[in-house]
Every structure is written in C-alpha cells, then in structure tokens.
Amino acid sequence: MPDLFAVKDHLRIESSDEDTLLQGYLDAAIASVADYLGQSLPDPVPSPVEAAILLRVGDLYEHREEQAERPLIQNRTFESLLSPYRLMGV
Secondary structure: OOOHHHHHHHHOOOOOOOHHHHHHHHHHHHHHHHHHHOOOOOOOOOHHHHHHHHHHHHHHHHOOOOOOOOOOOOOHHHHHHHHHHOOOOO
C-alpha cells in the first residue's frame, strides 16, 4: 500500500508543508480505488493497484482547485490498471 513517502516521491515533493493535505488525498484515493473495484483492497496490494492509487492522488493534487458538475478527464490508465481486479455485478 502506498504511504505518504511514496506519494511525495511520486509527486516529487520534498517539503513537509503539505503532508496533511497529501495524506488526505491518499486516504481518498485508497477509498476511491476500493469503491471502483467494488471490494476491499487485497493484502498485499498488487503493484498495478498501487500505481492506480498514486495516479488518483496525483489527479486530486493537480486538480485540487477545479470544480465541475462532471469529471472532465477520464483516466484510461487508472481504469486499465484496475480492470483485472474489478468485481463486476451480474
């Protein structure tokens, strides 16, 4: 599971000024991935799922000031990384 250090490395952030903000984005990204998968995250978390979490954190961080009624960008890499792990309802 990515931690705050992995997030900061992914985003190339060296200071601790935004640690609280980044931890919130990490928590939200983990919940978002679990919701997308339709299940709790497996233990251990596969590398593609970790990468998707980091992508989601990056999206949340980069677009933190944007407001829209609907998502403006669909991240196909996020979906491609997670689709093998996604539970589909019948």
